[in-house]
Amino acid sequence: MARKTTRSGATAAKRAEVRLPPLSPYGGGLEPDGDYDGLEFTDLDLSGQEGPGARFIDCALRGCGLDETALGRARFVDSVLHGVKGVGTDLSGASLRDVEVIDARLGGVQLHGAVLERVLFKGGKIDYLNLRKARLRDVVFEGCVLSEPDFGGAELERVEFRDCVLRRADLSGVRMKDVDLRTVAELDIARGLDRLAGAVISSAQLLHLAPAFAAQIGVRVED
Known part of the structure; x- marks a missing residue:
């Protein structure tokens, strides 16, 4: 089946x-390389726990605390993270496929080197x-606030930002394909x-970014 395209042709x-x-x-609690299948974690404080390499399949984490939780190289497949909260959660090198992250409150979450495929942040x-x-493919950010996100050196393919706030974003070295920012x-x-x-991007966004674009190429604008 052919993929849908946006009005822009992307x-x-x-x-x-x-x-x-x-x-x-x-x-x-969590264990390194733990295997979690068909489980529901509700309102658990998982702060500071060690679960690197853990695998979550058909799982739901609802209202859980994830302060400094170590989940590097973890795998989340067909899972939901709803209302999770925490600072310094380590998901470096993790793999998320067919995952919904709903109403999360996170700070300093580490997803560097991660692979995200068919992930919804809402x-x-x-x-x-x-x-x-990180590598992002078929990822949608919808109605969320991203403050100072760092996409440095990441690969974004078919990524949509819908009705989001994208504040002080670092796009250094990013490679993009079919990334839709029009409703940011x-x-x-x-x-x-x-x-x-x-x-x-939209025409209104282009006007907003025009001074920055001009500065980028060394053009001085004067009245």
């Missing part, structure tokens, strides 16, 4: 649609999101303005 992202089976409640606020050298409510790029090739 290929639209394939949106994550997670359908969870009946889940079993889980009240334990609502919530994420400060200092580190996605350096606040588009503020701190670094990497020259890396927008492969993205689609």
Whole structure:
């Protein structure tokens, strides 16, 4: 089946649609290389726990605390993270496929080197999101606030930002293909303005960014 395209002709992202089976409640902690299948984590404080390399399949994490939780190289497949909160969560090198992240409140979350495929971030606020050298394909950010996200050296393909706030974003070294920014409510790029090739922006956004574009190429604008 052919992929949908946006009005601009860009290929639209394939949106994550997670359908969870009946889940079993889980009240334990995390373990390195743990195997979690068909479980529901509800209102658990997982702060500071060690779960690098853990695998979550058909799982739901709802209202869990993730302060300094170590989940490097973890795998999340067909899972939902709803209302999770925490500072310094380590998901470096993690793999997220067919995952919904809903109303998250996170700060300084580490996703550098991660692989995200068919992931939906909806609502919530994420400060200092580190996605350096990550690979994002078919990822949708919808109605969320991203404050000072770092996409340095990342690869973005079929990524959509819908009705988001994108504040002080670092796009240094980013490679983009079919990235849709047209409905971003606040588009503020701190670094990497020259890396927008492969993205689609609106005419209003172009006017807003015009002074920065002019400065980028050394053009002085005077009345």
